[in-house]
Amino acid sequence: MIRRRRRSTTRSRVPAWVVALAAVAVLFFALPVIGLVWRAPWSNAWAYLTEDTALTALRLSMVCSLWATLLSIIFGVPLAWLLARVQFVGRSAVRALCMMSMVLPPVVGGVALFFALGRRGIVGQYLDRWFDLRLPFTTAGVVIAQTFVAMPFLVVTVEAALRQLDTSFEDAARTLGASRWYTFRRVTLPAIGPALAAGSALAWARALGEFGATITFAGNFPGTTQTMPLAVYLALETNPEQAIVLALVMIAISFAVLVALRDRWFIRAGNEPTRVQP
Amino acid sequence: MSLRADVQLRRGALDLSVDIEVRPGEVLALLGPNGAGKSTLLRCLAGLAAVDAGRITIDSKAVDDPAVAAFVEPEDRSVGFVFQNYVLFEHMTIAENVAFGLRASGTPKAQALATAHDWLKRVGLAELAAARPEALSGGQAQRVALVRALATSPRVLLLDEPLAALDVGTRAVVRRDLRRHLESFEGMAILVTHDPVDAYALADRVAILDAGRIVQVGTLAEVTARPRSRYVADLVGVNLVSGNVSEGVLATSSGARVVIADAPGGPSLAIIRPHSISLVRDHPEGSSARNVWAGTVAEIDRLGERARVSIDGLLPLTAEITVAALEAMQLRSGDDLFATVKATDIEVYPA
Numbered sequence: 001m002i003r004r005r006r007r008s009t010t011r012s013r014v015p016a017w018v019v020a021l022a023a024v025a026v027l028f029f030a031l032p033v034i035g036l037v038w039r040a041p042w043s044n045a046w047a048y049l050t051e052d053t054a055l056t057a058l059r060l061s062m063v064c065s066l067w068a069t070l071l072s073i074i075f076g077v078p079l080a081w082l083l084a085r086v087q088f089v090g091r092s093a094v095r096a097l098c099m100m101s102m103v104l105p106p107v108v109g110g111v112a113l114f115f116a117l118g119r120r121g122i123v124g125q126y127l128d129r130w131f132d133l134r135l136p137f138t139t140a141g142v143v144i145a146q147t148f149v150a151m152p153f154l155v156v157t158v159e160a161a162l163r164q165l166d167t168s169f170e171d172a173a174r175t176l177g178a179s180r181w182y183t184f185r186r187v188t189l190p191a192i193g194p195a196l197a198a199g200s201a202l203a204w205a206r207a208l209g210e211f212g213a214t215i216t217f218a219g220n221f222p223g224t225t226q227t228m229p230l231a232v233y234l235a236l237e238t239n240p241e242q243a244i245v246l247a248l249v250m251i252a253i254s255f256a257v258l259v260a261l262r263d264r265w266f267i268r269a270g271n272e273p274t275r276v277q278p
Numbered sequence: 279m280s281l282r283a284d285v286q287l288r289r290g291a292l293d294l295s296v297d298i299e300v301r302p303g304e305v306l307a308l309l310g311p312n313g314a315g316k317s318t319l320l321r322c323l324a325g326l327a328a329v330d331a332g333r334i335t336i337d338s339k340a341v342d343d344p345a346v347a348a349f350v351e352p353e354d355r356s357v358g359f360v361f362q363n364y365v366l367f368e369h370m371t372i373a374e375n376v377a378f379g380l381r382a383s384g385t386p387k388a389q390a391l392a393t394a395h396d397w398l399k400r401v402g403l404a405e406l407a408a409a410r411p412e413a414l415s416g417g418q419a420q421r422v423a424l425v426r427a428l429a430t431s432p433r434v435l436l437l438d439e440p441l442a443a444l445d446v447g448t449r450a451v452v453r454r455d456l457r458r459h460l461e462s463f464e465g466m467a468i469l470v471t472h473d474p475v476d477a478y479a480l481a482d483r484v485a486i487l488d489a490g491r492i493v494q495v496g497t498l499a500e501v502t503a504r505p506r507s508r509y510v511a512d513l514v515g516v517n518l519v520s521g522n523v524s525e526g527v528l529a530t531s532s533g534a535r536v537v538i539a540d541a542p543g544g545p546s547l548a549i550i551r552p553h554s555i556s557l558v559r560d561h562p563e564g565s566s567a568r569n570v571w572a573g574t575v576a577e578i579d580r581l582g583e584r585a586r587v588s589i590d591g592l593l594p595l596t597a598e599i600t601v602a603a604l605e606a607m608q609l610r611s612g613d614d615l616f617a618t619v620k621a622t623d624i625e626v627y628p629a
Contacts, residue, residue, distance in 0.1 A: 166365070168361055168363070168365045169365050169367065171321075171324075171326050171352075171359070171361075171365075172359065172361060172365045172367075173367075173378070173382070174325070174326065174351070174352040174353050175324050175325075175326070175352050175353075175355075175357055175358065175359035175427070175436075176353075176358075176378050176379035176382060176426065176427070176430055177353045177354075177379045177382045177383045177430050178353055178378070178379070178382035179351075179353055179382070182382050186367075186378070186382075187367060190367075190369045191368075191369070
């Protein structure tokens with residue numbers, strides 16, 4: 001079995017100032033976590049965590065973020081395929097449009113969603129009038145807000161994988177008698193599987209942490225729209241100790257996702273970081 | 279009942295305009311330099327690319343005919359494609375790879391796998407059925423790619439440089455196996471290659487594709503006996519001169535004059551074999567050779583007991599002399615000399 005030879009890495013040829021600056025960066029990310037752990041009311045942690053508001057928010061977060069991930073996969077994979085494989089006029093513009101929520105302040109996204117899907121929004125008014133469907137301030141609104149900010153992460157990851165994939169595998173499948181759909185299921189999907197998993201995990205993590213768009217579009221109602229990040233923010237005003245415990249739970253989840261993804265999904269295959277020879 | 283392809287296509291620098299026919303049981307080798315359009319032509323035949331104009335028919339059924347907006351998708355063409363780098367599906371076993379085509383067309387899994395095992399047995403790879411493609415050697419992967427294509431019983435078999443990725447030793451063995459399979463294949467087969475040895479061993483006919491045009495079709499012997507392109511001449515290792523014949527002299531566009539024995543007038547091609555060229559330092563007087571061209575040594579290649587001397591001049595030539603002669607003359611790059619050839623040693627035929 002080939003093992004990664006991380007332990008054999010030495011710093012003998014790495015400039016000291018690089019190490020120093022990098023160490024500051026690591027510290028910068030580590031300190032907030034250390035601060036939370038330091039201040040956490042460990043003796044009461046379990047009690048805070050199992051409080052009704054906390055459990056409700058946690059459950060709501062889980063349900064909504066998983067729905068958002070599912071919607072991101074259902075709509076995001078075809079979008080990624082289109083962006084990667086079909087040349088059409090305005091493709092760059094479409095890509096930019098679909099990626100915009102990655103750089104947009106989430107609150108702005110929430111406001112925009114409100115004017116699109118709210119009761120007086122361009123689409124929302126008809127949803128209301130014809131289907132009696134109101135999305136703002138509902139759990140469905142939370143899912144939509146989360147999907148809005150999370151889907152681009154999946155699209156970017158899957159599109160990159162599709163671009164990297166040698167199309168002759170798909171060509172071979174077609175000449176062997178496979179339809180486009182069969183080819184996609186049996187050849188393309190397995191090949192981009194790791195990227196799809198990584199993209200889904202990133203989208204899920206983003207949905208789980210969503211705050212701005214959610215509070216703007218869906219509000220902050222315990223039980224229906226109050227997700228974990230909202231609960232943390234609220235608890236900060238009323239019960240800071242509980243806020244710390246909830247924050248730590250979120251950190252633990254995020255950290256677990258990133259560790260599960262590991263480096264190999266962020267660093268492309270065959271493009272491993274240069275290792276310094278001992 | 280044949281494969282007919284009239285293919286007109288422009289892609290970037292490539293301007294492809296080709297008309298070929300392959301009959302059942304026949305193997306046509308497409309030979310030509312890189313960028314000539316060989317692979318693009320195969321992709322058109324397979325349906326992986328559409329022609330701009332023209333018409334492709336398989337057994338008189340039009341599979342691509344822009345004039346009537348007919349285009350049959352690759353999966354419905356009954357065309358098997360063996361890719362240069364085999365493109366075996368990495369996440370499937372060897373047997374699953376071979377069974378893929380049958381599975382895709384709806385054959386039940388057990389039956390498809392049984393057929394795949396039969397095919398693998400025929401190429402002596404039965405014990406590797408459960409292995410992954412990464413475990414295969416180049417020759418084995420080539421055989422799996424071949425039977426994967428054959429398992430769907432295609433009417434047309436396309437092979438894109440099937441032996442190019444193999445080392446010399448394996449190549450001969452795989453070539454022999456491939457020949458056996460092609461001989462028993464009843465459909466139409468096209469083989470793209472840049473190796474005349476492959477064409478000789480595997481194909482019934484050879485088509486030379488150069489810069490998007492078929493410049494010559496025939497058996498390999500016919501094609502190499504009378505090259506019609508610089509590519510074939512280089513392949514065979516002869517000097518090809520094109521020009522216009524009048525009154526026993528072939529005049530090239532660069533102004534060189536080649537005295538020939540007897541040939542009808544008009545645009546012609548002439549072959550000057552490297553070993554029929556003599557080299558001398560001083561202008562020969564009273565020689566029987568009718569052709570004396572001045573030139574400069576551009577390059578000298580030693581090949582065992584012989585040396586090939588490339589000569590720049592009005593008529594660029596490659597001459598072949600013995601190493602002994604080379605050393606006696608003490609030839610170096612940049613030396614001025616004269617190349618002489620007897621008119622009767624030059625073969626001339628209409629262009």
